[in-house]
Amino acid sequence: MPKKMKRRTFLKSTFGTFLTVLGLGSGGYFYANRIEPSLLEINKLEIKHTLIPDSFNGTKIVQFSDTHLGFHYNVNQFKKLVDKINQLEPDLIFFTGDLLDEPNKYGEINKIAPILQQLNATIGKYCIYGNHDHGGYGSEIYRNLMELSNFTVLLNESLLIKQNDGSSISLIGIDDRMLGKPDLDLAMKRVPDDSFKLLLSHAPDVADEALNYGIHWQLSGHSHGGQVKIPFVGALVIPPFAQNYPEGLYTISGVNALSLYVNRGIGTTRLPFRFMAKPELTLYTLMSSETD
Structure with missing residues (x-):
């Protein structure tokens, strides 16, 4: 298991990043603070595999992540994000953690569920915990919000997503690595081998x-x-447990190859800046394939 980065070390690195951003000059500061955080990109990928049933061909998934509401990301921006997701007409919506930056300090908590309820997905909406969802005594706050919003929270568990003909794929969700207790053994316990x-x-x-x-x-x-x-330098601050795979698509080789996609998220945390790291929605299309 990777060694955890101490909070003091992480904050020191973050402060160094802040000084670097200031060094970009007033124009760079304004761009990183006001412009790039609003330049939402929609990245499209196909998820292909022989084990995906034909009945899932063309199924659309939208992934969004890391909104960090309350830290330079507000309710009005969140409403626009929901509208953008709905315009993509997803069959499945996945939220991969960090809804609120500090759950127990967020002052507009009652406004969030009604907005999330407006997200439409023909098959279902699913989510997992991020580290900020546990922080600030937020574990129950997050679960209550997401369940009220018709999301299924996956905490070291799996389920079958089924089509009308009975065919299915397995969706597995685990707890956050930093502040939670992820357990893949438990999560995989009921997953069919051939799915x-x-x-x-x-x-x-x-x-x-x-x-x-x-x-x-x-x-x-x-x-x-x-x-x-x-x-020419790259990312100056990458959080613990995102050191090996910080962004984009990876193929990880082993006995069975694993494809990983790392979404850049929507909001910001610790520093109100994005620079060369635009916020992102990811639209996936499932496809059955003759080869792995």
Whole structure:
């Protein structure tokens, strides 16, 4: 298990990032603080595998992550995000953690569930815990909000997503690696061996462990894509458990290959900046394939 980064070390690194952003000058400061955080990208990928039944061909999944409501991301922005997701007409919606930046300090908590309830998905809405969903005594706050919003919370458990003809794929969700208690053994307990296995894990680096469980695809967030990246240097601050896989698509080889996608998230945390790390929605299309 990777060694946890001490909070003091992480904050020190974050402060160094802040000084670097200031060094970009007033124009760079304004861009990173006001403009790039609003430049939402929609990235499209196909999820292909022989174990995906033909009945799932064309099924659309929207993943969103890391809204961090309350830290320079407000209710009005959140409403626009929900409208954007609905415009994509998803069959499935996955939220991969960190809804509120500080759950027990958020002053507009009663406004969140009615907004999330407006998200439409023909098959269902599912979510997992991120580290901020546990922080600030937030575990029950988060679960209550998401269940009130018609999301199914997956906490070290799995379920079958079924089509009318009885065909199915397995969806697995585990707890956050930083502040939760992830348990893949427990989560995989009822997963059929012959099903397509899709894992939701807030922390990307769990993929190195998930590879040993026959997981075919993993969807994660947490990293914010580095949130602030400097040309020729890269991301200056990447959180614990997103060190190996900070952004984008990866193929991890083993006895069975695992595909991992790391979503850059929507909001910001610790620093109100994004630089070369635009916020992201990811639209996936499921496809049966003759080859793995």
